[in-house]
Amino acid sequence: MASLINLKTFTDSRGNLTVIEKVVPFDIKRIFYIYGVDNSERGGHRHHETIQAAICIRGHCIIYNNNGKDESSFILDSPDKCLLIQPEDWHSMHSFSDDAILMVLASEYFESNDYIYTPYPQYEYHRV
Known part of the structure; x- marks a missing residue:
């Protein structure tokens, strides 16, 4: 299941410096970021292989997760919060603030066959 790490x-008086070092359990092969989102929902999938680390580096958003057994929602509202999303976590992102920038670190290069769009059958998908 997805988990939040700080x-x-x-x-100090000059500002903040946040470090991403030795905290994600994978080698980073891809980085992408999502911004300028209207009231749309993003994501809506899980993966066969890819592990992701999501950080809202500006603004805020909510990430819904469902691993087929449990479901939860995480509010990402600080650039020092990192959500680790496992391959089995069907996830969607919503409620983006106007200024939100969601950066995602991925363990694999993009491969369309890695994506599974169908939600788990035992749950009726809904935002928590």
Whole structure:
């Protein structure tokens, strides 16, 4: 199941420095970011192989997760929060603030065959 981790952040009078080092359980092969989202929902899939680490580096959004056994929603509203999303986590992102920038680190290069769009059958999909 997806899990939230706090990223190490150094703060002083000059500002904040957040470090992503030795906290994601994979080698990073791809980085992408989502921004300028209207009231649309993004995602709506899970993966065969890809592990992801999602960080809302500006603004906020909500990520819904369902691993076929449990479901939960995570509010990403600080650049020092990182949501680890496992391959089995069917996830969608919604409720983006106007200024939101969601950065995602991925363990695999893009491969369309890695995506599974069908939600788990025992759950009727709904946002929590």
